[in-house]
Amino acid sequence: MAEGNGAAGDRPLSIRDVARLAGVSRQTVSRVINGEPYIKPSTEEHVRRVIEELAWRPNSAARALATARSKSIGLLVSSRSMYGPFSASGAIDEAARERGYTINSATLADTDETHIAAALDAFVAQGVDGIVVIAPQQRTLEALRRVAIRVPFMSLQWRDGPGGRVVGFDQLAGARAATRHLIELGHSRILHLAGPQDWNEAEERMRGFLAEMSAHDMPTEAPVLGDWTVDFGYDIGRRLLTRRGEFTAVFASNDQMALGVVHAATELGLQVPEDLSVVGFDDIPEAKHFTPPLTTVRQDFRVLGRHAIDVLLADIEGGPAPWPSALEMPELVVRRSTAPPPVV
Known part of the structure; x- marks a missing residue:
């Protein structure tokens, strides 16, 4: 009996080699290695014994032949x-x-x-x-x-x-949950920092924010369209947070922009969350290490x-x-x- 996977000269054994050495068809070997039914127990036992003696393992090409799939x-x-x-x-x-x-x-x-x-x-x-x-x-x-x-x-x-x-x-449901959390805390003046509207997630999160605000009959300022980056969150935060009192919470469409807002608030002498609440989206690994740790929406x-x-x-x-x-x-x-x- 040939040894290992090198029985056919210097090349690895193929499924055809195994079939020839076992004295069965290639299709029979295919059925055995894929556990298909309707094979005589004695034939299956014989083929498996040959496979074990050869120490043969079907490579991806052999398995593709056996299943008509490449895996x-x-x-x-x-x-x-x-x-x-x-x-x-x-x-x-x-x-x-x-x-x-x-x-x-x-x-x-x-x-x-x-x-x-x-x-x-x-x-x-x-x-x-x-x-x-x-x-x-x-x-x-x-x-x-x-x-x-x-x-x-x-x-x-x-x-x-x-x-x-x-x-x-469900991006819309996640955004509604984030917005609802702020409303239930007592916030009525909430700003949404949206993502770029070419992205489906940004569009759905903005729709969720607007739907939840509408459901609670809250006055809504037009969302600010961002670009997902921490720098944008920081820059827009520096500009908007000078309007003290116009809003008390920010729902950012991702955690990076939320981090930028927190940084800007701190530089402007605002405390988070005492003066301004901030919510993000995604729960990036760093979110729990922000100062303060970030309330956010997690996606598994x-x-x-x-x-x-x-x-x-x-x-x-x-x-x-x-x-x-x-x-x-x-x-x-x-x-x-x-x-x-x-x-x-």
């Missing part, structure tokens, strides 16, 4: 520079590997239709079994709508995908990654869909950056 998933990300897309990418990669799949990842340098089509074509050429898209920007989503996606597909935070399922966090990206892979693999493997779509509920995390408004 790989394409992950297309339009931006890794922000905390959300970066964390979601890592969570999806971890969840895929737990299920025996590898991730082929690509980041879009340009988000026009030509570059998106080229990235998707590259995935198809690599033989991926499915594609996950993390594309928070509206311009990327519009381009994706016009591109044919030829394998099972799903997206994060995209409600209107072309036939794909959606998994994500590990849960998101597992759900995204569950949904996509239901399509790839033909199993029952765990759900047609899944919007996870984010969690309000109350820390020490919020308090009742100052008594005037």
Whole structure:
């Protein structure tokens, strides 16, 4: 009997070699290694004994032959520079590997239709079994709508995908919870520092803020459109916080802008939360170490990654869909950056 994975000359053993040495068809070996039913017990036992004697392990190519799948998933990300897309990418990669799949990842340098089509074509050429898209920007989503996606597909935070399922966090509900927290503390003059409106998350969070303010019949100042950065939060804070008394709380659309607001308030002699309450969104790892620790909205990206892979693999493997779509509920995390408004 040949030894190890080098029995066929200097090359590793293939599934065809195993089938030949076991005296069965390649399809039979495929069925055995994939645990398929309707194989005679004596045949299965014989094939497994040969596999054990050869110390053979199916590599990815052999498994692709056995299953007509590559056990790989394409992950297309339009931006890794922000905390959300970066964390979601890592969570999806971890969840895929737990299920025996590898991730082929690509980041879009340009988000026009030509570059998106080229990235998707590259995935198809690599033989991926499915594609996950993390594309928070509206311009990327519009381009994706016009591109044919030829394998099972799903997206994060995209409600209107072309036939794909959606998994994500309910941004609107998270923003409403953050706004409601400030209202329940007694704040009525709340400023929303929004993210760039080309991003779906920013749009949903702004809508949630406005909906909750309207539900409580609160006067609402037009949200300020930001760019996600701590520098913007600081600069706008330096300008707006000179209008003392016009608002007593800020709900920032992400934690970085919230940090900038806290920094600006401190420089202007305001105490957080005694003079100004501040709420963020995302619960970045540093948020609990801000001074004071930041009240924010947490998104569990590990849960998101597992759900995204569950949904996509239901399509790839033909199993029952765990759900047609899944919007996870984010969690309000109350820390020490919020308090009742100052008594005037």
